[in-house]
Amino acid sequence: xxxxxxxxxxxxxxxxxxxxxxxxxxxxxxxxxxxxxxxxxxxxxxxxxxxxxxxxxxxxxxxxxxxxxxxxxxxxxxxxxxxxxxxxxxxxxxxxxxxxxxxxxxxxxxxxxxxxx
Amino acid sequence: xxxxxxxxxxxxxxxxxxxxxxxxxxxxxxxxxxxxxxxxxxxxxxxxxxxxxxxxxxxxxxxxxxxxxxxxxxxxxxxxxxxxxxxxxxxxxxxxxxxxxxxxxxxxxxxxxxxxxxxxxxxxxxxxxxxxxxxxxxxxxxxxxxxxxxxxxxxxxxxxxxxxxxxxxxxxxxxxxxxxxxxxxxxxxxxxxxxxxxxxxxxxxxxxxxxxxxxxxxxxxxxxxxxxxxxxxxxxxxxxxxxxxxxxxxxxxxxxxxxxxxxxxxxxxxxxxxxxxxxxxxxxxxxxxxxxxxxxxxxxxxxxxxxxxxxxxxxxxxxxxxxxxxxxxxxxxxxxxxxxxxxxxxxxxxxxxxxxxxxxxxxxxxxxxxxxxxxxxxxxxxxxxxxxxxxxxxxxxxxxxxxxxxxxxxxxxxxxxxxxxxxxxxxxxxxxxxxxxxxxxxxxxxxxxxxxxxxxxxxxxxxxxxxxxxxxxxxxxxxxxxxxxxxxxxxxxxxxxxxxxx
Numbered sequence: 001x002x003x004x005x006x007x008x009x010x011x012x013x014x015x016x017x018x019x020x021x022x023x024x025x026x027x028x029x030x031x032x033x034x035x036x037x038x039x040x041x042x043x044x045x046x047x048x049x050x051x052x053x054x055x056x057x058x059x060x061x062x063x064x065x066x067x068x069x070x071x072x073x074x075x076x077x078x079x080x081x082x083x084x085x086x087x088x089x090x091x092x093x094x095x096x097x098x099x100x101x102x103x104x105x106x107x108x109x110x111x112x113x114x115x116x117x
Numbered sequence: 118x119x120x121x122x123x124x125x126x127x128x129x130x131x132x133x134x135x136x137x138x139x140x141x142x143x144x145x146x147x148x149x150x151x152x153x154x155x156x157x158x159x160x161x162x163x164x165x166x167x168x169x170x171x172x173x174x175x176x177x178x179x180x181x182x183x184x185x186x187x188x189x190x191x192x193x194x195x196x197x198x199x200x201x202x203x204x205x206x207x208x209x210x211x212x213x214x215x216x217x218x219x220x221x222x223x224x225x226x227x228x229x230x231x232x233x234x235x236x237x238x239x240x241x242x243x244x245x246x247x248x249x250x251x252x253x254x255x256x257x258x259x260x261x262x263x264x265x266x267x268x269x270x271x272x273x274x275x276x277x278x279x280x281x282x283x284x285x286x287x288x289x290x291x292x293x294x295x296x297x298x299x300x301x302x303x304x305x306x307x308x309x310x311x312x313x314x315x316x317x318x319x320x321x322x323x324x325x326x327x328x329x330x331x332x333x334x335x336x337x338x339x340x341x342x343x344x345x346x347x348x349x350x351x352x353x354x355x356x357x358x359x360x361x362x363x364x365x366x367x368x369x370x371x372x373x374x375x376x377x378x379x380x381x382x383x384x385x386x387x388x389x390x391x392x393x394x395x396x397x398x399x400x401x402x403x404x405x406x407x408x409x410x411x412x413x414x415x416x417x418x419x420x421x422x423x424x425x426x427x428x429x430x431x432x433x434x435x436x437x438x439x440x441x442x443x444x445x446x447x448x449x450x451x452x453x454x455x456x457x458x459x460x461x462x463x464x465x466x467x468x469x470x471x472x473x474x475x476x477x478x479x480x481x482x483x484x485x486x487x488x489x490x491x492x493x494x495x496x497x498x499x500x501x502x503x504x505x506x507x508x509x510x511x512x513x514x515x516x517x518x519x520x521x522x523x524x525x526x527x528x529x530x531x532x533x534x535x536x537x538x539x540x541x542x543x544x545x546x547x548x549x550x551x552x553x554x555x556x557x558x559x560x561x562x563x564x565x566x567x568x569x570x571x572x573x574x575x576x577x578x579x580x581x582x583x584x585x586x587x588x589x590x591x592x593x594x595x596x597x598x599x600x601x602x603x604x605x606x607x608x609x610x611x612x613x614x615x616x617x618x619x
Binding site for chain 1: 254261262269275277283284285287291292294298299302305306
């Protein structure tokens with residue numbers, strides 16, 4: 001169980017490092033992805049239960065069984081929503097990276113500094 | 118009151134946003150692009166009318182709770198509307214109406230306008246969503262829609278500067294949103310709930326005085342995420358770039374809309390979730406740093422929009438300062454300044470847009486002597502500049518004065534003094550801008566510049582009138598703000614209203 005959280009926190013740290021230190025735009029996008037997936041892993045691990053069952057009340061699994069064994073469905077819904085948002089942001093960022101490459105002929109963020117005042 | 122008004126406020130612009138491309142296909146075929154524009158304006162006006170429709174109910178002291186799918190609050194998503202978020206919704210939808218009227222003329226020469234209007238309605242819908250929702254994760258989702266629409270709008274003209282600005286904005290903004298999401302997941306792991314009222318209740322059981330370490334971590338994550346959004350000082354780098362490069366109509370929406378929404382989220386987190394006791398000092402320090410750095414950076418700018426962006430950063434500092442004092446007067450002053458800031462910030466950026474529309478540049482070194490060509494714009498800009506620097510009888514004076522007095526009463530006269538000095542600096546750099554744009558030598562090529570068109574002047578005049586009215590009759594402004602103040606300090610009432618005594 002705790003292993004999940006350690007991995008999630010490592011992913012978040014690596015993602016932050018990658019986003020803040022790397023200069024290449026594509027690498028920054030990858031860093032952002034790792035960061036977001038770390039958060040997703042963290043969220044999912046929160047709802048995880050060893051030997052858990054789907055939280056649906058049926059004749060086989062009455063409410064009392066679900067209450068003790070069912071996994072928490074809410075984090076999964078959250079992660080699903082968050083993944084959709086994340087895909088949207090990534091697509092946007094990559095498309096802008098393409099445009100930036102056309103204008104500047106480079107993906108190095110430190111070269112993108114004509115706006116200074 | 119219409120039962121479904123809270124959700125309609127979100128759904129109507131959202132549906133309008135997705136209908137806009139379809140309608141624009143039709144209008145393009147029959148060469149009647151104006152119909153599309155009028156459709157967008159009417160959608161925005163309907164949204165404003167719905168907000169106005171909810172106003173009397175909320176101002177008489179009720180909290181409207183709308184349950185989506187009729188799920189009882191701690192489990193389902195609910196929209197909870199109290200005095201605070203109705204004020205923010207009013208500001209945002211009002212500004213959106215003016216922006217959509219302003220864009221009719223300002224964006225006329227751009228291509229791909231159907232995408233512009235789609236994004237405009239999308240950002241309006243998401244701002245309304247962030248403002249009205251009573252669910253924390255729902256807030257994050259709308260917050261991300263708002264940010265994504267804002268990135269796209271900043272990059273709308275797709276020239277090098279807007280793309281560069283948008284990338285910077287996006288990298289910073291996504292980092293902020295990720296931290297915010299991490300904060301939400303920590304909250305969920307701590308209290309097992311996402312409803313704001315429910316979280317607030319459970320946090321008050323844990324106790325916030327002194328804050329336990331986990332709450333400090335959550336608070337730090339949420340505040341960092343939000344301060345990137347409102348460009349508080351260590352995280353302000355994206356804002357001047359974005360505001361310089363984006364079309365002015367978009368900047369008005371960002372400066373007066375999303376910043377207001379960001380400040381609202383911060384207030385919601387600080388006051389309703391945590392209760393202010395432990396956090397006043399933090400807001401005061403962050404607010405004054407933001408105020409000072411913003412004003413000092415604005416002094417040296419050579420681009421009008423960049424200068425206004427830094428001045429906007431500085432004004433957000435005033436709001437946080439006022440709210441951070443934590444006294445009744447301070448909070449009222451801070452909220453009043455939130456309202457005023459939206460008004461004159463929109464006015465100033467609209468003037469900058471009008472100048473750019475007619476002259477084609479916002480560089481202070483190239484401009485000059487335009488008061489003969491654009492007398493009305495010059496007058497309106499001066500009103501905005503005086504209002505933002507807190508000169509009586511304009512609205513900025515009323516709210517800034519309240520903040521100064523609140524600081525002295527709270528025994529923090531040093532910060533009041535700092536605020537007064539920064540106001541003088543604000544006046545200095547804005548008068549410098551007025552001087553550089555409207556007075557002095559007029560370059561030969563500006564001799565045939567005409568006054569801005571009427572559809573652009575009309576929203577600006579309306580805002581200028583508001584500046585004067587709220588300055589001459591500050592009690593009117595205080596009346597608008599006092600329901601928000603009551604809501605902000607009534608954490609218990611909010612919890613009661615949403616959870617219904619569970």
